[in-house]
Amino acid sequence: MSDKNNQNHTGKGKGKDIDHATGIETTGHEWDGIKELNNPMPRWWLWVFFITIIWSVWYWVVYPSWPVPGGATLGTKGYTQEGALKESQQEIFARQQVYLDKFQQASFDEILNDQELYRFAMTGGAAAFKDNCATCHGAGGAGQTGYPNLNDDDWLWGGRLSDISQTLHYGIRAGNMDTHLSQMPAFGKDKLLSREEIEAVVDHVMFISGQVKADSEHGAQIFAQQCAACHGENGQGDREFGAPNLTDKIWLYGGDRHTVYETVYNARAGVMPAWKDRLDENTIRQLTIYIHQLGGGEQDDMAMEEEAGDVREREDNAGQL
Numbered sequence: 001m002s003d004k005n006n007q008n009h010t011g012k013g014k015g016k017d018i019d020h021a022t023g024i025e026t027t028g029h030e031w032d033g034i035k036e037l038n039n040p041m042p043r044w045w046l047w048v049f050f051i052t053i054i055w056s057v058w059y060w061v062v063y064p065s066w067p068v069p070g071g072a073t074l075g076t077k078g079y080t081q082e083g084a085l086k087e088s089q090q091e092i093f094a095r096q097q098v099y100l101d102k103f104q105q106a107s108f109d110e111i112l113n114d115q116e117l118y119r120f121a122m123t124g125g126a127a128a129f130k131d132n133c134a135t136c137h138g139a140g141g142a143g144q145t146g147y148p149n150l151n152d153d154d155w156l157w158g159g160r161l162s163d164i165s166q167t168l169h170y171g172i173r174a175g176n177m178d179t180h181l182s183q184m185p186a187f188g189k190d191k192l193l194s195r196e197e198i199e200a201v202v203d204h205v206m207f208i209s210g211q212v213k214a215d216s217e218h219g220a221q222i223f224a225q226q227c228a229a230c231h232g233e234n235g236q237g238d239r240e241f242g243a244p245n246l247t248d249k250i251w252l253y254g255g256d257r258h259t260v261y262e263t264v265y266n267a268r269a270g271v272m273p274a275w276k277d278r279l280d281e282n283t284i285r286q287l288t289i290y291i292h293q294l295g296g297g298e299q300d301d302m303a304m305e306e307e308a309g310d311v312r313e314r315e316d317n318a319g320q321l
């Protein structure tokens, strides 16, 4: 349909053009001899149309709608999505606050013995774990090569609440004053041992880990001189140095001959970040309990509770340094 078409028509017809077959007036539009009848809009359609107009006017008045410098008109309800979000967050915070106040005051012991606080710690811990830890330690804390399994009772640095708390606060080789620090020498790369000596001591590791029947006497000697200080006389590990037990079947990097050789030749020095400046104290406490309960958590005695207190104190002091 075009203006030209229209004009042709009005020019020709003037007045009304009635369709012969139906007796209904046409709009004057014609295509190849087919004429458009000028039927009125269906009533229902008109009603919907008017209702949408009324609704949109109501919406403009009540809700923010017109852009103005610095935002939009507020509307009579003063509603904003941001406000709605804040409100629902406020509700969550308020619900949390009830527990947080108690949680902050409670000792680990009290938390473990209080069903509500315990559930609060576990839920918060699980969520924080997913957000912060799962990338390295795996979704359920099952670990992967180089990242320890947190479900078992094989601990590098200790599985008491106080140990875990310390590990979480200050990390491992994380470059702060209180971090767990120990460094296995790179015996091959730094030429502390010859290749043959490394072969021999690896043979000994294969023996004490129960993978081969025959020990290497030479290897055992080297182990006593070079390795026992950290890994213990019998290779059972030492938490003081985060040195893994070499006699169990649990490996951080791998227990096959090739991997053990790699470890001794190059050393590893895995790094675990410190969390004291990234997570708030309550989250760290939730995580501590969560990790402890995952499996293999060890008993804190009273002295240990005090030590945990020391950690918190030291942290306060660190702020002043």
Ligand code: HEC
Pocket (backbone or CB within 6 Å): 128, 129, 132, 133, 134, 135, 136, 137, 146, 147, 148, 150, 154, 155, 156, 157, 158, 159, 164, 167, 168, 172, 242, 269, 270, 271, 272, 273, 275, 287, 291
């Ligand atoms: C960037 C990777 C990374 C992230 C993220 C990480 N860790 Fe670790 N974590 C490690 C490594 C690596 C070690 C082992 C270091 C070593 O060789 O001693 C470790 C060790 C630990 C240990 C000590 C285990 C033991 O046997 O003593 C605990 C507990 C732990 N992590 C908990 C956590 C928690 C909880 C989080 C989250 C808040 C977390 N980690 C996030 C890498 C990570």
Ligand code: HEC
Pocket (backbone or CB within 6 Å): 182, 183, 184, 185, 187, 201, 202, 205, 222, 223, 226, 227, 228, 229, 230, 231, 241, 242, 243, 244, 246, 250, 251, 252, 253, 254, 255, 260, 263, 264, 267, 268, 269, 270, 271
């Ligand atoms: C200064 C302490 C120290 C000394 C000395 C030391 N280690 Fe280690 N070793 C460690 C630490 C800490 C780890 C933990 C891994 C890491 O560095 O991330 C480790 C890890 C290992 C591992 C890997 C275990 C696993 O689960 O994958 C092997 C194998 C090992 N050491 C063998 C030796 C042998 C053999 C010697 C002697 C030639 C030795 N170490 C000397 C501290 C030491």
